[in-house]
Amino acid sequence: MPDNSAVQLAMSSSPAGVKLCTSVCLILVLLLQNTSAKPLLFSQNNSLNNSNPLGLNAQQGLVSSALKNRNYLRYFAKETEQFSKSRPIPDNTVAQYFSNDALGSGTLSFLSRLPVLHGLLVSAGCNICKILVTAIQQLFIAGKTQAEIVTAMTKLCITFHLQDKRVCADIVPEFKTEVLTVLDKLVLSSDEICGIALGPECGSPYNPFYEWNITLSDKHKPPVVPPTLPKTGSPTVRVLHLTDIHFDRLYKVGTNAVCGEPLCCREDDGKPAAGIPGAGKWGDYRKCDTPVWTLENLFQHLADKQNEFDYIVWTGDLPAHDVWKQTRSEQVSLLSFLSQLFDKYLPNKPVYPAIGNHESAPVNSFPPPFIKGNNSISWLYYPLANSWMKWLSPEAKATVQKGAFYTVSPFPGFRIVSLNTNYCNNQNWWLLLNVTDPAGQLKWLIDVLQAAEDKKEKVHILGHIPPGLSDCLKAWSWNYYKIVNRYESTIVAQFFGHTHFDHFEMFYDEVDFKRPVSVAYIAPSVTPFPELNLGYRIYDIDGNYTKSSWAVLDHVNYIMNLTEANLYNKPVWQLEYSVKAAYQMKSLFPSDWNDLIARMTKNSTLLQLVNKHYYKSRDDGSCDSDCKMKLLCELKSGRSHDPDLCTDVGITDARMFYSVMKRTTSC
Template sequence: MTKVSCTACRAGAGLLQHYTKTGKSEKEIKKTIYHFCVNLKIQSPRVCEGITELFASEVIYVLGKVNIGPDEICSFVIGDACGDVYNPYHEWEVAFPPVPKPTVVEPKVPEVNAPTFKVLHLSDTHYDPYYMEGANADCAEPLCCRLTNGHALSKESAAGKWGDYRKCDTPKITVDNMLQHIQDTHPDIDYILWTGDLPPHDIWNQTRDENLKILKETVKQMSQMFPGVPIFPALGNHEAAPVNSFPPPFVNTPDSSISWLYDELDTQWRKWLPSSVSNTVRRGAFYSVLVRPGFRLISLNMNYCNNKNWWLLLNSTDPATELQWFIYELQSAEFNGEKVHVIGHIPPGHSDCLKVWSRNYYAIISRYESTIISQFFGHTHYDEFEVFYDHKDLSRPINVAYIGPSVSPYYHLNPGYRIYYVDGDHDKTTRGIVDHETWIMNLREANIYGYPLWFQLYSARQSFGMDALRPRDWDDLVERMTNDPQLFELFYKYYYKASPVKPTCDMECKKKILCDLHSGRSHDRKNLCQSIESRVDSSSNTTWRDWFYNTISVSVSVIMSIPRLTMQVPKYVLGLG
C-alpha cells in the first residue's frame, strides 16, 4: 500500500466524517460519492452506482458512530503503510489460562514409509456463473469475461473457453473439469480442506440471494463428487454481500445482521460436520472437530481480523470471542494430548489482517506450539507460506501456515490446487506435513488446444531440496532464497503457478515476497523483515548512481501522483483499495 493510498484514505474518511457531522443525509452523501466516482472515471457508471448502493450505507453508519479521526481510521484499515498510530479503542489482549507452557521439544521428522493421509486443499474457486467465452476480457471493470462486458473487439481481447489470465473468474466448465480430474486422479483422498471464497469478484452487484445460491450449488457439487469424503470448510471474505461485511454478534439489527449467511452455513456444512458445532457456526462461523482420536481440526472465521470489515471500527475486541474460544479449545487439546491443524481463509500475516488481532493470534500460536502442528489458509491466490517464530525469540521458527493456490486464475495465474501428505495413524505419528504437491492446468494451452491437462507442477521437498517440512526447514528455505537468485526464481515461478504472463520480479518485489514468507504477524515489517531486506539490498550491488537515480525517480513519481489523489478517495473510503 502506497503513501498516496494512505493520503487518499485520510482525505476520504475525513470528508465523509465531515458530511455526517454537518447533517448531510445519507441520500446526499451517496449522490456525492456516485458523481465523484463517475466524473473522475474511477469506474464505469454502473460499477459506481453498485458500489455506492452496496457499501456507502455501512461505511457512513460506522464513520458516524466512531470517536476517532482519519489518522486512526486509516491506520486501522490500511495498516503500517499509514503509520503505526496509537489507538486506545483498538488495543486489547486475550487472556491465557494459568497453565505453564509445556517444555518445548524439537519437532520430529515423520517416520519414513509410515502411513499417511492424503489431503486435498481447494481455495478461492470464485466460480462465475455468468462467464461467457468470447466476451470482452480486457474491460475496465473489477470483473470481465461476461456478457455485460460486451463482445470482444479482437481475438486477443476475447475470453477463452476455459478461463482467462485477465480480470476474469472461473467458468463452470473449468470447475467441473477440475473436480472430475481430481476424482479420477486422486481416488484415495482421505479428507478435504476447503478454505472459502466461492462467489466471483462482481463486488458491485452482488446480493445475498445470489451468494447463497452459489454456496448451495457448490456444496451440492462437492457432496456429489466426493461422496463419503469428510470436507472441512472455512469461510472466505467474498461470501458476504457486500464483500468483507461481517458484523460481529453485537450488530443484530435485521438489516445488518450476518445471521442470513451463518444460519445457511450451518445448514450446508452439516453435510460433513456434527451437530455439536452448530452453536459456534451460527454465532461466528467457526468450529472445532475431532478428525481422529488425538487429532483435532479447528476452522476459524478470519473475517474478524479483516481490516476491510468496517464494522470492526466500532469494536475490534476479539469479535464473537473467537480467539478466547480458540484458546479454550487449544488448552483442552493440550490437556488431552491432541494435535491440532488450523484452517481459515485470510492468512494471519497478510496485510488484510488487522494488526491487533494478528498480534494476539501470533501469541496464541507461540503458547500452543506443541499442540498446533500446521495451519492452512487461502485468500492471496498465490502458492506460498508464512513462517511463525517464537514471539519472545524471533530467531526460533515454531510453526508454518501453508497458503494454498487459487482455483481462480484471477489474475495472471493458472488454476491450481494443493495435495498434502499428512503423517497418518501409527504409534509415533506427529501429524506433521510429510510433503505437499501443487497441481495446475496451463490455461493458455487449454484455450489453444481446446482441452485442459492437469498435472503436478512440483513437490515441495524435491523441488526445494528440503529434508523435511518442519518450521526450521521452511525458515532455512527463506534464508537460502535470500542468497540464491536461482532458487528464488524457481519459487517465484511456482508462486505464480507457472503462469506465462507473470510479471517480472525486481528487488522490491523480491523483498516483499521474502518478507511475506517471514511474516506470520501482520504489519510488523520492522521486526520481522529488516534482516532479510538488508541482505537482499546488499546482494543487489546497487551503486551510488543507481541509488541517486532511484531516489530522484521516487520523488518525481510522488509529485506526479498528487493530481491522481482525488480520483482514489472513494475507492479507499469504501475499503476497496
C-alpha cells in the same frame, strides 16, 4: 499484486481496488449520514493540527488553508503530473459539475481549485485522504441528506472515472448500510479514519486496534520436544486443499476480457475491440474468474483421482469478484451449488471448510454476534451451518451459527480447528464498533487448544486470511501469533488461502524471533484471477496411528495451464511440483522452511524457482533484488504490521515494509 500505493490500488480496476475504493469513497460520502449538530468525523475537542501534516487550521477554513499551502501544492502537482497527462479532464469540469450539486458551496470552493482532482484521487495518497476527510466537514455542516450525498458521490465516481457507470451506480448502495450503521456510532479524526482506510503507515487508528491482549491459560507451556520424522512405512493421510474458487455463473466465452471493470468476461461486457482476443473457453488471465464448466471439469478430474486423498479442506472464497452487485440470496445459493458439487463428484470425502471474505454481501461484511436484526450475519451463518453439518459433528453447529468457526476430531488424537479470519479483516467495518476478540473466537481457540494439549491431541488450524498479511488487524494477528507460540507443540500445521498465490508464512519464538515454531501453508487458488494458472494442492500427512505427529510430510501442487487449455480446447490438470523434491528439503518441519529462506538468500536459482511457483508457473519466476527482498519478507512474516521481522532481508523502515506487504493483500 503490483507495488502501487494504497490509493493507486484503491482506484484500480480490480476487486481489491473496488473494496478499497469503496472505503475511500465512503469516507468521502457515507460518513455524512448524521444530520445533527455534531460532525461525525471530528470530535468537538479534537484538534486537527496534530494529525494533519499539512498544517490545516480548523478555525480559518480548513480547505482554503490547505489549498493556499505552497508546499502542499508543489507536492500535489508532482503527484498528479503524469496521471493528468494520461487522462486529461476538460477545463472547468469540476466547477460545472458541482455548481448545482448537492455538495454545496463549501465543496465547490474546494474542488474548483483542483482542476486535476481526478489525478489527486488516484495518486496523492495519505495526505490527500486527510484533506478530503476534512472537506467532508463542510458538507456535513451544510446538512445534506443521505440520499443527496449518495447521489452526489455516484456522480462524482462517474465524472472522475473512478469506475465505469455500472460499477459507480451499484457500489455506493451496496456498502451504504454497513458503513452508515457503523460510523453513526463513532467519532473519528482524519488521522484515524485514513489510518483505517489506507493502513497505519498513513495514520494512527484509534486505540482498540492496538491495545487489547488475550489472556492465555494459566497452565505452563510444556517443554518443547524437537520433531522427528515417522518410521518408514508408517500410515499416512492425504489431504486435498481447495481455496479461492471464485466461480462465475455469468462467464461467457468470446466476450470482452478488458472491460475496464473489476471483473470481465461476461455477456454485458460486450465484444472485445478489434484485434483483441475474447474470453477464453476455459478461463482467461485478464481479470476473469472460473467458468462453471471449468469448475465441473476440476471436480470430474478430482473424482477420477479421489483414491489419492482422504479428506478435503476448503479455505473459502466461492463467489466471483463482482463485489459491487452481490446479494444475500445469491451468496447463499452459491454455497448450495458447491455443496451439490461435492455430493455429486466426491460424496464419500469429508470436507472441512473455512469461511472466506467473499462469502458475505457486501464483501468483507461480517458483523460480530452482538449485531442483531436485519444487520445480523445470521442470514449467512445459519445456511452455512446447514450446509456444513453433513461433514461436521453436531456440537460444531452452535459455533458455526454464532461466528462461523468450529472444531472437529476426524481421528483419535487429531483435531481440526476452523477459524473465521474475517474477525481480523481490516476491511470488515463492523469491527470498528468493538475490535476486541470479536465473537470471543480467540478465547475459544485457547480453550480448545488447552483441552487438546491436556489430551495430547495434535491440531491443524484452517482459515482464510493468512495472519501475516496487512489485511489482518495488528492486535488480532499479534494475539494469534502469541497463541501459536504458546501451543507450538500442539499446533502442527496451519492452512490458509486468500492471496491466490503459492507461499507460506513463518512463526518464530517470541523470545528472540530466531527459533522457528510453526509454518502456515498458503495454497494456490482455483481461480486464474489475477493473471495466474488454476491450481490446487495435496498434502501427505503423518497418519492415523498411536502417537502420530500428524505433521505435514510433503505436498504436491497441480495446475491447469490456461494458455494450453484454451489453445487446444483440452484442460489438463498437471503436476507442477513436489515441494520436497523441488526445494531439496529433508522434511517440512518449521526449521526446514526457515532453512529454505536462508538458502534462498544465497541461491538465485532456488529463489527464482520459488518465485515461479509463487505465481503458479505463469512465467519463469525471474526475481530481481527488489523482488527478492519482498518475497523473503513475506515468507518471514507470520504476524502483520511488524517490520522488525524483516530487518535481516533489507527492510529498513516501516514505509518500505508496508510497500512490500501490499503485494499479497485483498484478493
